[in-house]
Amino acid sequence: MSDTKHRIATVSELESEGSRVIEEINGREIAVFNIGGEYHAVLNYCVHQSGPLCHGGLTRDVQVGEDGWTWEYATEEQIIACPWHGWKFDIETGQNIDDERYRVPTYETEVVDGDVFVIF
């Protein structure tokens, strides 16, 4: 079965950095985010305990600096933290930032005539 484009939002709804729209499409709740001017779509489902992942806050990964001591941000605000328990996933890849065994589904996006589509 070939993939289908599904309209999820308008460009104007996602104008501001970090904004999001969550819609149910064919039984799947999907969120599309504006991260750095690009649109990334993630299933609104946390693989931890089935929480509504995309209702969580945007955050950043943290790392130890070159001095081996200082804590500092390692990424921009492209991490979604599940509102239930705080499990964190990279919005661009769906990858859990702490354990590579966990991942949430992501979707290709496309903009056509001022509308944002997700493809699946």
Add this chain to the structure above:
Amino acid sequence: MSKSTTDHPRLSIEDLDVVVDADSHVIEGFEDYLPYMENEYHRNQIENAILPHSTVYSYNVATPPYPDILAPNEEYDAIGIPPCVTPEQKLSKLDEFGIDYGQLNPTNTAVIPSVNNDQFAVSIAQAYNSWLLDNMLDESDRLRGNLLVAPQKPAKAAEEIDRRANEDGITGIQLPGSGLVPPPGHEWYDPIYQAAEDHDLPVCMHTVANVSNIAFPIQYYWNETTAEDHAIVHPFYHMWNLTTLLFRGVPERFDIDFVFQEGGIAWIGYMLWRLDDHYLELSHEIPHLEKLPSEYVADQFYFTSQPIGHSASNPHLLSAAVEMAGPENIMFSADLPHPDFDTPEELFNRINGSFDEKTMRGIMGETAVELFR
């Protein structure tokens, strides 16, 4: 998989090539190790001390421990368990229980974190190590030992490790697991970990009950009995030690192995579930780690089995506890000759049906032989 299948022949405890007591004690007194103290001033001060258990060390016990066993005994001219300050005394106990090797730890000097004076602490570690080497390790190939270090002065501890690490019979470091403040994840101890890494020696952390007041003063002062104190202080210290070592990235920053002693094993699986859970939920506070805490434990942490606890009511669950902790990371220990010791059979007979032969040989001795080289 370490779980057994039904088609392998059942191993008997007599079939084991090697049984190691991975936490085996001497019972050293002041009279044994003080003659080895190199600093004459420190030696005189301690030798002439009134009540040295409270004026050099700060022993804290709620009530007399094990009074029916430890009360002064005429036969031994001392406390009521056989003395253990010569190789013959030590080996006779190992022989009694069919144990081939003992990885030696102190008894009384294990409370070295309670020594207020850092000068005394460093000298006590030096004297104990000299005594141990001269009287036990140099006398028998069946005895190996951990080098005791004073946590009060990590730079001096590192010097002691550098000085002695290559002595025959020294196969580990003892950084006492009770009374460490700051906790062992703190960078305070980095010189000790660096020395351990440099000399490829595992860091053993043995807990004791008589210094619970240092890190858990509220519990200590409100515990009315040794029983209350002893029951909680070992897991309390082990859990705190493991948590700070992991969450502050020590096993990421140093390529060393840790051995937790005297805490039993049933707490480990529970704690690993908790630590992994906290890592996944609060990783912004744990940036040193690159993988789950349980994965560091699988790679770099070992646990000695005693005291198993009273597992007779549900013995099949002891195998589950071993499985959760990681069978490759569990080493049998007897804790001889202390009054809460376990026989080899206490562990072997309970879990033998659940693990294959190689795993059982590892748990009962071969893992310890490999680690304590």
